[in-house]
Amino acid sequence: MPPKKASSSSSKEKKQITPSSKPEYEFLGPPGAVGMITILPLITYGLYFNCRPGFGCIPAYWDSKDGFWPSIGSNPMSYPSDIWAFIKSTWDTQAFDVYSSFIAFLFVCYFVVPGKVIEGAVVGGIGGPKMKDRANHRLKYKVNALRTLMLIVVMVIGTLYTKGVEPFLFLHDHFLGLVTASLFWTFGVSIFVYIWSFLPDEMGNPKILSCGGNTGNMIYDFMIGRELNPRLSYSKHSTFDIKYFVELRPGLIGWILLNFGMACKQYHDLGRITNSMILVQLFEAFYVVDSLWNESAVLTTMDITTDGFGFMLANGLLTWLPMNYSLQARYLASFPIDMTPFHFFIVIATQCIGYYIFRGANGQKDNFRRYGASAPQNKGLKYMETAVGSKLLISGWWGTARHINYLGDWLMALAWSLPCGISSPIPYFYPIYFAVLLVHRQLRDEEKCHKKYGKDWEKYCEIVRWRIIPYIY
Template structure:
């Protein structure tokens, strides 16, 4: 049916409308966070490479400006991203549809991230076989981080500018406030694409996440250079985090139902997180062990492995149950679970993993994060930065999700909260 003149005028009015809800401290947060996050990354890398590795050290061990740049760093970074663009475009794996958009359509996504990881690992093994100096990544951490941060700003500016040519239905729910600083930070466009190439989906799981594995391997090889063999602590950190990345890519389709893809715009917040924060702060434990080697007893190592295994089991089982229920609530594995009906027609799980706490996947995530830090011992606070940061992040994310669900489901959400009173930690929070 052709649109009437009235509907056309209404569309113009909608295009000019803006959202008013602001998160992350609003304009103040959007101004400060893009300044302090890059400084935090540089500070953490500098501290972890220092002999004291103390986050309370004053003055902080700031590097000379000459250490922030190496000509090879931008070549390595751009080469790495180019490789993953090529792997993203390979016609392997299946193609999956995302959730229903506001205009009634569904976007298609290539599910081939695990293939990209396997090819990346094979290329790394080839480099090791040819005696490539992967351990030099330890010295290149700062220049690589600087290049990744520069790329994050450039990409964020591009995304903000191009969003003004996007149709209104393509804008993110909270990214069209009319405040340039906030919209740049939070992201105006929900699913920016160049042709069929989805920029947010690509950055979410490809160069930064797999790059984290590469940085970890570089730290392991640096330890081999210094001490002839990797320590058990380094092997555990590499193994645990490789499992986490491999799991994310093996279950890549599940990311299509997450808040990042479904709700958040693609702006500086996600761009910086994907390309700079993840590979250069999530690898702090491995970098710490290069300068501060730790010894583990067999019993200690077994205990840490058990803790990581429990966390991974909770994380994987709860995420799989949620994703299956969202995609097909009549599937035999979830059809008998108890639910609460909502006015939107959707149902909320109140049994299974999601009857234990409201976010059992966060509980598993935090148990794994703690297990990643334990191989670094208890002499320094720095290796536990990830656990502390991630706890704050997940509590904040849970609060954002709580507000959205309460606004969306109303009384049904209140009933769900009475049935499942604990948010992340059973009988605690």
């Protein structure tokens, strides 16, 4: 429960930074929170159960002989018993030890690997009138995720040179156990940060809470995230930001490590790597490296500035991202595909166009926020002033659509699935899910912007008409 009121002036300050927000639910409120907590893990398991070695993948067509589930068998009763057999075998002690060691290694690297300490954006930059009752301030972050990845790459190369691909086959053979281990960490971290949000900080002040995660409903606040930036103090002037650590490291680095394990499996079985697997490896690794190279850019995103840290983000970054985004590589490890030259060209073109839009738009926004309109790199960009003092870009990438970066992001997601062909819809789960996610995120973001900017936002929308796809949506 929120701290009780006191008569001292310091208590008034505490009240200012921990407002008791009225319930303004998203994701269908508490029932939706229960659904996310239960259904999201089941989806991750389902993607494994319905696309795995020895059983096949759900096909993209109806087979009159075997039905829609030829990989499961024509007898409907075989499906439940098969699932139950896998549920009983989901716990894998070795996989849990490996996943936990991975998290511990990243934790140590955060402190020992050199990195620049920088200031982030103003915390809570989007929140509407509620932000008048909050303390706007900047937090400091250590930027060293890319160097951590470089260290891991050196270790992987050393292992390949001395022991070959065999050690990395573990990632394929124990994938189900790794899913369970990641979920164990997801729930563990989520429970910890929820309880942690009720405890005062090292100065005895209540924690700064997210505007949407302080509704008073335990299940909903647990899911959406109660505290804005849960941190652990390890010295007088230094803190460890849990949300920032989880944001880029376990999910993104774990994703490409799993991909690499799937490529090793294909090489072990075939004696070579197919061109489809090569493209998936290159595209997705490039996305990760690019994200870590631009690590500071994440500090201006809603995840860091506005959203609380709870089950939704924890599951998305510790389980959903590495386990589900590696689906294409896992598919190709079991069902290898050699692409034709035309197929190859289509995939390359889709990836390049998507990246050009994504990085161009995000880079332009980040430069404008960091250096202002007078900076040389922002010369010629048009913007409109708002009553709250913010500037909204109305030219360049952001003059074509209000969320043009989402289009580039989605095209890249599609390019990662195209190498898998069209035999099964399973490898296309990510771009399908991602399209729904991006539209929802766009609606959610624009609702918050409307609350913040009011009539200025309506004027902005008249200038920049399109939401994501110019002339379409």
